[in-house]
Amino acid sequence: MKQDELNILIIGVGGQGTLLASRFLGDVALRLGRDVKVSEVHGMSQRGGSVETCVRIGENVASPIIDRGMADVVLSFESVEALRALEYLKPGGTVIMNTQEILPMPVISGAAVYPDNVPERLSGGNFRVIALDALSIAEKCGSAKCVNVVLLGILSAVIPGIAPDVWRQSLESVVPAKLLETNRRAFEEGIKAAE
Amino acid sequence: MKELLLGNEAVARGAWEAGVHVVSSYPGTPSTEITETLAKLSSVYCEWSPNEKVSAEVAIGAAIGGGRAMCCMKHVGLNVAADPLFTASYAGVNGGLVFAVADDPGLFSSQNDQDSRFYALSAHVPMLEPSDSAECHEFAKKAFELSEKYDTPVILRLTTRVSHSRSPVEVGERNVVPKKPYKKDIQKYVMMPGMAKKRQAIVKERDRVMTGEADAWVKLDNPGRKLGVITSGICYQYVREVFPDASVLKLGMIYPLPERSIKEFAASVEELIVVEELEPYIENYVRQLGIAYVEGKKYFTPLGELGTEKIRQSYYGTKTPVAELSEGSGLKPEDAPMRPPTMCPGCPHRGVFYTLSQLKLRVTGDIGCYTLGAAAPYKAMDACICMGASIGMSHGMEKAESVARAEAGAGDNDSDGIRGTVAVIGDSTFIHSGITGLVNIVYNKGASTVIILDNSITGMTGHQQNPTTGKTIRMEDTYPVDLTLLCKAVGVNRVRVEDPFDLKKFKAAVLEEIDANEPSVIIARRPCVLLKGVNYGKPVEIDGDKCRKCGACMRLGCPAILKTEDGRMKIDRSLCTGCEFCVQMCGFGAIGKKTEGGDNK
Numbered sequence: 001m002k003q004d005e006l007n008i009l010i011i012g013v014g015g016q017g018t019l020l021a022s023r024f025l026g027d028v029a030l031r032l033g034r035d036v037k038v039s040e041v042h043g044m045s046q047r048g049g050s051v052e053t054c055v056r057i058g059e060n061v062a063s064p065i066i067d068r069g070m071a072d073v074v075l076s077f078e079s080v081e082a083l084r085a086l087e088y089l090k091p092g093g094t095v096i097m098n099t100q101e102i103l104p105m106p107v108i109s110g111a112a113v114y115p116d117n118v119p120e121r122l123s124g125g126n127f128r129v130i131a132l133d134a135l136s137i138a139e140k141c142g143s144a145k146c147v148n149v150v151l152l153g154i155l156s157a158v159i160p161g162i163a164p165d166v167w168r169q170s171l172e173s174v175v176p177a178k179l180l181e182t183n184r185r186a187f188e189e190g191i192k193a194a195e
Numbered sequence: 196m197k198e199l200l201l202g203n204e205a206v207a208r209g210a211w212e213a214g215v216h217v218v219s220s221y222p223g224t225p226s227t228e229i230t231e232t233l234a235k236l237s238s239v240y241c242e243w244s245p246n247e248k249v250s251a252e253v254a255i256g257a258a259i260g261g262g263r264a265m266c267c268m269k270h271v272g273l274n275v276a277a278d279p280l281f282t283a284s285y286a287g288v289n290g291g292l293v294f295a296v297a298d299d300p301g302l303f304s305s306q307n308d309q310d311s312r313f314y315a316l317s318a319h320v321p322m323l324e325p326s327d328s329a330e331c332h333e334f335a336k337k338a339f340e341l342s343e344k345y346d347t348p349v350i351l352r353l354t355t356r357v358s359h360s361r362s363p364v365e366v367g368e369r370n371v372v373p374k375k376p377y378k379k380d381i382q383k384y385v386m387m388p389g390m391a392k393k394r395q396a397i398v399k400e401r402d403r404v405m406t407g408e409a410d411a412w413v414k415l416d417n418p419g420r421k422l423g424v425i426t427s428g429i430c431y432q433y434v435r436e437v438f439p440d441a442s443v444l445k446l447g448m449i450y451p452l453p454e455r456s457i458k459e460f461a462a463s464v465e466e467l468i469v470v471e472e473l474e475p476y477i478e479n480y481v482r483q484l485g486i487a488y489v490e491g492k493k494y495f496t497p498l499g500e501l502g503t504e505k506i507r508q509s510y511y512g513t514k515t516p517v518a519e520l521s522e523g524s525g526l527k528p529e530d531a532p533m534r535p536p537t538m539c540p541g542c543p544h545r546g547v548f549y550t551l552s553q554l555k556l557r558v559t560g561d562i563g564c565y566t567l568g569a570a571a572p573y574k575a576m577d578a579c580i581c582m583g584a585s586i587g588m589s590h591g592m593e594k595a596e597s598v599a600r601a602e603a604g605a606g607d608n609d610s611d612g613i614r615g616t617v618a619v620i621g622d623s624t625f626i627h628s629g630i631t632g633l634v635n636i637v638y639n640k641g642a643s644t645v646i647i648l649d650n651s652i653t654g655m656t657g658h659q660q661n662p663t664t665g666k667t668i669r670m671e672d673t674y675p676v677d678l679t680l681l682c683k684a685v686g687v688n689r690v691r692v693e694d695p696f697d698l699k700k701f702k703a704a705v706l707e708e709i710d711a712n713e714p715s716v717i718i719a720r721r722p723c724v725l726l727k728g729v730n731y732g733k734p735v736e737i738d739g740d741k742c743r744k745c746g747a748c749m750r751l752g753c754p755a756i757l758k759t760e761d762g763r764m765k766i767d768r769s770l771c772t773g774c775e776f777c778v779q780m781c782g783f784g785a786i787g788k789k790t791e792g793g794d795n796k
Contacts, residue, residue, distance in 0.1 A: 013534065026199045026361055036199065037327070038361040041303065042224055042657065047564060048754060049536035062435035064327075064360035067504040069515035084531035089518035104534035108757060109572055109749070112532035124521035144769060 005058040006159065009066045011085040012077030013102050014048050017148035020174060021075070022053040024152055027170040028162065029057040037064035048105070050081060073159070075151055077134075078102050079118045091126045096154050098134035098147060130154065130194065137189050146186035149175070153190020197363040202353060205328040205364045206267075206295055207232035209335030211239060214372030216262035216290070219244045219253035221627065222656040223269030224304035225358040226297035230267050231659075234668045238369065243659055243668050246582070246627040247272035251279040251294065258292035258348075259384055261375035263339050267295040270311050271581060275628070280348065281318045282386050285394040287346035289375050291339030294320075297353040300472040301500035304655075306562065306581065308499065310473040315350050315450035319398050321405055322350040322450040323412070324428040328362040334447065343375075345401055345408070352449065354472065356429045356500065405451050412447030413456045423464030425457065425477060425489075430470045430501060437506045452480050461486045468494065468510070472501050538567050540755040541724030541731060541772030543650050546695030547619065549751055550702050551575040556617050556709065557592065561585040561629070563621040564654045572752040576619070583628025589618035589643045590636045615709035617644045623653040623661040626676065630685070636714045637686035644708045644715045647678055648695075650723040658726070682716045689715035696721055696776050724772050733788060734771035735778065737764050741785035748780045 008025060012018040022038045029036035039054045054066040071089045076082035076097040089095065099119050106112035115121070119131035132154060138146040149171070156167045167187070175183045200208065207229045210218070218241045220230040234241040244250035250266040257264035268276060273296050280294065296314075299305040315322035323338055325331045331353070338349045382390050416435075420442040426434045427446040434443055444460040446453065461467050461481065469478040469491035478491035494509040495501055504515060520526050538545050548568035551558050552575040560566055560576035561584065569576035578588055593616055620629045625647050636643050653659040660666040665675035682690045689711055693704045701719070708715040722729050734755075737748075744762040755770035756777060766786075778786045 014536065023199075023361070030197065030199055030363065036361075036363065038199065039356060040201070040359045040361070042227075042359055047536035047539060047567065047655075048534075050534040061362075062432040063429075063503055064356060064362065064432065065502055067502045067515070069517040070503075080531045081534075083526065083528055084534075086520070086528045087517050091516055091518050093518055095518075103754075103757060104532050105537045105571070105752065105754060106535070107532050108754065109752065110758075111571065114532055115526060115530050118526070121524040121526045122520065124524055125519055127518040 006056075006073075007066045007071050008055045008073045008075055008155070009071040009085055009088045010053045010055065010075045010077070011081045012051055013081065014051050016051075016077045017145060018051050018053050018077060021148045021152055022055050024170055024174045025055040025057075027174055028166055029055075031166050031170060032162065035059060035061045037061045039064040050084060052085070073155065075155055077147060077151065080114060082122060083115070083118055089127055094128045094130065094158060095122060096130045096151060096158060097122075097132075098151060099131050100133065100135040100147070130158065132193050134190070137193055138186055141185040141189055142182040143186075146183055149183045149186040150190040150193070153187040154194040156187075157191045157194035197365055199361045200328045200332070200364045200366075201228055201359060201361050202325070202328050202331045202357040203228035203297075203359070204232045205331035206335045206351065206353070207236070208364065208366050209332040210265050210293065210339070211236045212367050212369055213291070213336045213339040214263055214370045215239055215265050215339065216374065217254060217257035217264040218242070218267070219250040219264075220267040221245070221247045221250050221272055222653055222659040223272050223297075224656055225299055225355040226267045226269045226272070226295065226353070227656045227659065228358070229295055230668070241668050243661060245662055247276040248279060251276035251283070254292060254294075255279055255283045255348075258288040258290045259286070259377075260289065261377045262290040263372055264290060265293040265295060268297075269305065270296060270298040270309050271305065271307065272296070273311055273314055275582070277314065277318075280314065280320065282391075283348050284318045284320045285386055285391055285398055286384050287394075287397075288342055288348060289377065291342035292348040293335070293338045293342060293351055294348060295335070295351045295353065297355065297358045298473070299355050301355065303355050306579070308473065310476060311350070311352055312449055312476045313474070315352070316476075319402055320348050320350050320450070321345065321448060322352050323447060324352045324449045325357060325447075326428050326431040326445070327357065328360070328364045330447070331357065332364045332366070341408070345405060347401060352428070354429055354500075402451055406454050409446070409448040409451050409453035410456045413453055414445040414447065415460070416443040416445070418442055419463065421465045423460055423467045424470055425460065425467070425481065426470040427477065428472075430472060433501060433503050433506050434470050436503045437510070446477070449477070452477065454484065457481060458484060458486070461489070470495060470501065470506060473497055535570060536567060537570070537754055538564065538752070539724055540753050540770045541774040541776070543695050543719070543721035543723070544568060544648055545751055545753065546698060546701060546721070546776060547646060547648060547719050548573040548575045550695075550698065550705060551617065551619070554702065554705060556615055556705075559585040559588040559592065559616065559618045561618075561620040561624050563624055563648075565619060565621060565648050568619065572750060582624055583620070583632055585618040585620045586629050586632030586643070586645055587635065589616045589645070590632065590639070590641045592616045593641060593643055615644070617646055617705070617709060619646045619648060621654070622647060622649040622651070622663045622678065623659075625678070626662050630681065633682065633687065633714070633716070634685045641714055642712050644705070644711075644717065646705075646717045646719055649678060649718050649720040652723050652726055654723050654725075658723070678718050687714045687716050689713060690718070691716075692718045692720050694721055695719040696774070698779055724774065731773035731775065734768045734773050735766055735775055735786055735788050737766055738785045738787075739763050739765075741783050743783050743785075745782070747782065748777045748786060751777055751780060753777060
């Protein structure tokens, strides 16, 4: 990826905490004195639908949207969502994915099929895949809701050039004080898991 | 320090710094956060009004009285507020008056894709269009000055990608603006034909003068290149990426349009294109100026939103390469199953729509989370048009039926073989514009059944208070409208409150009311499961030994109920809210909460 530009597409299921993740990354960029744009999704699709948010960091960011083939990193909160987001990923980009499976309603009702072994089948393409069970890690840290912060911990270990202190300061500024301890653990466990 | 603000938050901040006194709005994606943000700031009066028309009228009154005022709404909300807008344009203002209107190109959370710019054109109201959060902040501030300077309401036009994107904003302090003195002026503020005709001439002159003002709102990038692009709003950001070497004329004021700047720009380039979402609004104007070589919609679709890739593909015909799966994977991105939005686990609407689908009734629907009742597995909705329409539509369907029946001499037999029509509408939507439909049914001797889905909150837009909840936008206690009394007061004799989770009783109530030969209202009351204070305890479980694989529980369409590989059902504990609605579906007593002894209760 280019030194001066970083496009991260976050994808998940409504209610998984993708918005907090994008704000966290926005805060990191501001601390680094970089230009940044974050696009969010509100409203209808938050009701259990597929939710995409974009974070673009650079010297002078124009569009807030990560379009086809623009993402350096796809950060996926759910297994099949990583597959869905592939069209946004650059050749040679990185997919960081939670292997958790959340069945969409058409699968539950039998109208569609959830593909088998998505993480394994993703590897072998012209991009890098880091697949981890972030849900189990989050649960071990004390809350299943910390999946987002575990994934951000993994991301922080994968993208170069940002001081660990910046990440930690941003964590403190976006996470409510009473949840900070659990989230700190989740972030550190994410870093460890990436190693 | 710079803050990373949503476009909507930046509008709020700009208005607050401009000293806005009164803000009145109705929630609607993607505009809602403007008013929510303002309600957290001091020294400004904020309210959720029952609908956009009322919110506009409150703001107009505040402005005529001398205060700075703003009302915020989504694009379709401006349809509701159009009546006051058109005439407020004639009357002008005293204190500054701003309409913040958010369009939703691509219909992320809307029922249509209308282009609000034509409202500015036909109401002769100046319109500003910011392209990022910093401009949202700046334009909102300047909109009040512009409004006072030219004695006109001003529309701040946003789109989803501007409203819901964050970018850095240098925020400032609140400028305390004293209220302007109010002077009685019947010729200006009382719009009867005689006065309005005079004001009409003043509005025409205002349009002419403001064309010059619009020239002050343009920004010219890379002058003197072969290719020239005229654009505004979010499209400016896309254009910067797709055409980095082109001359770009960015318009900040899009009504009136800057005639002089556009003509000069057109003359300075060899090829001229307009990049705009939705209708060819700017393009048509450029053609009207006699600049025949302009192109726009020849390349760029009027449907949905644009983006860098769409613009690049449409103009250059090239496709950006993307990451590819290995051939051996046997997988394609299209293999990802669709993940449409669904009713949440524990959603009270599930009881209503399960019942309506079982009874195979004809259902006129309305705008809210409950529009998801049209989706599988319920498919229990026949029409949904706009806020409040469910009630008028059911009345119209029944009247058409009764005329056809009488003419055919068919007695009471339903010509379409349908058991009856019911209207479903949420609590907030009913107050917004459903109540007038109900008055109409009573007045015109209809016999419709209306189900008010009272979940104690405005749900879809993210939990805003409304006149039935007993709380204001700032969470102060207030008088809650009593829906039962309200319906009775307009003349509905048959009003009953039912729990949509009590399936047997709810079904009986619906059957009874559709058979009644007079108007009836069922208030299906149970709070939104996402509300604070709603706690159903631990998840339910399915006893695998008792499960007979009949699938009855699956018919509820609850995302927490799954089928296992051996055909038995199981509960996803991470999703189950413990509402126990599914317990009554099981004829074998397999579903329940584990008691101390380990058995299902």
